[in-house]
Amino acid sequence: MNSTQELLGQRIAEKTARVGVIGLGYVGLPLLHAFIKAGFGTLGYDIDQAKVDQLLQGQSYIAHIPSDWITDWLAAQQFTATADMKRLQEADALLICVPTPLNESRDPDLSCIESTARHIAAALRPGQLVVLESTTYPGTTREVVLPILASSGLTVGEDYFLAFSPEREDPGNPDFSASRIPKVVGGLDPASRDLAVALYSPAVVKTIPVSSCEVAEACKILENTYRSVNIAMVNELKVLFTRLEIDIWEVIEAAKTKPFGFQAFYPGPGLGGHCIPIDPFYLSWLARRHEMPTRFIELAGEINASMPLYVVEQVMEALNDMGKPVRGSRIGILGAAYKKDVDDPRESPAFRLMELLIQRGAIISYNDPHIPVLPSMRHYRVPRLASEPLTAEYLAAQDCLVVATDHSAYDWEFIAKHARLIVDTRNATKQVAHKVKNFRKA
Numbered sequence: 552m553n554s555t556q557e558l559l560g561q562r563i564a565e566k567t568a569r570v571g572v573i574g575l576g577y578v579g580l581p582l583l584h585a586f587i588k589a590g591f592g593t594l595g596y597d598i599d600q601a602k603v604d605q606l607l608q609g610q611s612y613i614a615h616i617p618s619d620w621i622t623d624w625l626a627a628q629q630f631t632a633t634a635d636m637k638r639l640q641e642a643d644a645l646l647i648c649v650p651t652p653l654n655e656s657r658d659p660d661l662s663c664i665e666s667t668a669r670h671i672a673a674a675l676r677p678g679q680l681v682v683l684e685s686t687t688y689p690g691t692t693r694e695v696v697l698p699i700l701a702s703s704g705l706t707v708g709e710d711y712f713l714a715f716s717p718e719r720e721d722p723g724n725p726d727f728s729a730s731r732i733p734k735v736v737g738g739l740d741p742a743s744r745d746l747a748v749a750l751y752s753p754a755v756v757k758t759i760p761v762s763s764c765e766v767a768e769a770c771k772i773l774e775n776t777y778r779s780v781n782i783a784m785v786n787e788l789k790v791l792f793t794r795l796e797i798d799i800w801e802v803i804e805a806a807k808t809k810p811f812g813f814q815a816f817y818p819g820p821g822l823g824g825h826c827i828p829i830d831p832f833y834l835s836w837l838a839r840r841h842e843m844p845t846r847f848i849e850l851a852g853e854i855n856a857s858m859p860l861y862v863v864e865q866v867m868e869a870l871n872d873m874g875k876p877v878r879g880s881r882i883g884i885l886g887a888a889y890k891k892d893v894d895d896p897r898e899s900p901a902f903r904l905m906e907l908l909i910q911r912g913a914i915i916s917y918n919d920p921h922i923p924v925l926p927s928m929r930h931y932r933v934p935r936l937a938s939e940p941l942t943a944e945y946l947a948a949q950d951c952l953v954v955a956t957d958h959s960a961y962d963w964e965f966i967a968k969h970a971r972l973i974v975d976t977r978n979a980t981k982q983v984a985h986k987v988k989n990f991r992k993a
């Protein structure tokens with residue numbers, strides 16, 4: 552163990568090490584919370600000055616993250632935020648939580664990781680630990696981040712340390728806050744891994760050291776591919792069972808009683824969120840470079856992407872049963888977020904649903920208690936509508952209500968009472984479906 556490693560290890564053990572989190576979004580803020588609760592001083596970095604300003608005023612900009620957290624952090628003097636990347640020198644550990652989207656051709660877009668790495672390289676000093684947390688393909692830490700950091704002239708494993716630890720945040724899940732989720736840690740070398748394990752250990756319930764950054768990177772992609780493939784499978788079975796007049800939801804509840812060998816996944820209107828629709832394509836891109844197709848990933852993507860069209864067909868049939876064409880019908884979408892109780896619209900299938908219905912001449916409106924105005928989306932042509940208040944009049948004025956997201960805030964009894972037709976993609980109305988005039992699961 553060299554003296555740089557020893558000194559940093561000591562600062563971590565004494566909790567005098569300052570933890571820097573780069574990218575203050577859905578992942579970065581809960582991570583800061585975990586370190587602050589563990590007693591560390593922190594520094595948050597984001598290129599978005601508006602977010603930094605809001606945090607410094609004690610305000611959260613994410614619905615399920617209370618502003619009280621931020622005011623407590625500030626009051627305890629354990630947190631400050633900055634958009635000035637020259638201050639990257641001030642932190643002993645730098646945890647990178649920046650976006651990893653797909654580009655227009657659905658290939659990995661690592662530009663945020665690369666620019667963050669360049670900022671770090673410009674500020675890097677001996678005794679710093681850098682950990683990439685953003686989801687990405689195996690090899691990113693070694694092949695993309697390391698060469699950029701090497702331009703600082705410092706030596707990894709001696710002067711500074713580099714690791715990968717995938718973020719497993721499940722936004723809005725009250726049972727699993729960041730500190731309750733075990734963390735997998737892979738280092739570029741043993742010293743880096745040991746320091747990263749030492750850093751995370753007081754902040755999270757369990758750390759799982761693995762033999763390399765690549766294993767840790769692949770672990771995250773495996774987890775998300777597993778979800779994508781299994782969701783696709785139940786989505787396909789939903790379409791089949793609906794034809795067979797078997798309720799997929801009842802089937803899943805029954806299958807869940809098997810105490811081993813089965814994990815429940817649920818169908819829906821398509822895939823949403825920052826992770827599941829995107830991350831598997833990081834792996835298929837890498838596989839293509841190694842001249843290997845990833846058929847499971849491609850097939851799951853194909854099935855999941857076809858679900859909004861399936862839902863639209865169900866809406867058209869349900870309207871048809873009532874003697875109405877979709878053209879000119881008023882259709883209210885309930886829920887625009889990609890999953891319940893969050894305010895995150897990224898990749899939400901509700902947007903594709905709206906787009907498809909608009910293309911067919913429907914008059915679209917929506918309600919989402921967490922999304923007051925629809926953001927403009929890169930990939931979807933949907934007007935920037937405002938959320939409609941869920942009044943009896945609004946509900947009764949819709950020819951069809953499509954349940955796209957099953958937010959807990961919805962009063963299904965009230966909605967069922969006033970709706971003319973409900974098409975439910977989430978089994979949200981299971982207790983009240985019999986009270987709706989016209990009803991269809993989709």
Ligand SMILES: NC(=O)c1ccc[n+]([C@@H]2O[C@H](COP(=O)([O-])OP(=O)(O)OC[C@H]3O[C@@H](n4cnc5c(N)ncnc54)[C@H](O)[C@@H]3O)[C@@H](O)[C@H]2O)c1
Nearest residue numbers: 574575576577578597598599648649651663685686718720
């Ligand atoms: N949201 C999730 O549920 C979730 C779960 C697990 C993993 N992840 C992964 O975590 C990463 C971050 O996701 P997120 O949901 O927190 O994204 P986000 O968009 O909520 O937050 C990212 C933040 O990074 C900032 N940023 C962008 N480029 C930057 C740069 N160069 N320097 C500094 N800040 C920069 C943005 O302004 C934003 O505030 C992604 O790789 C994602 O796949 C997300």
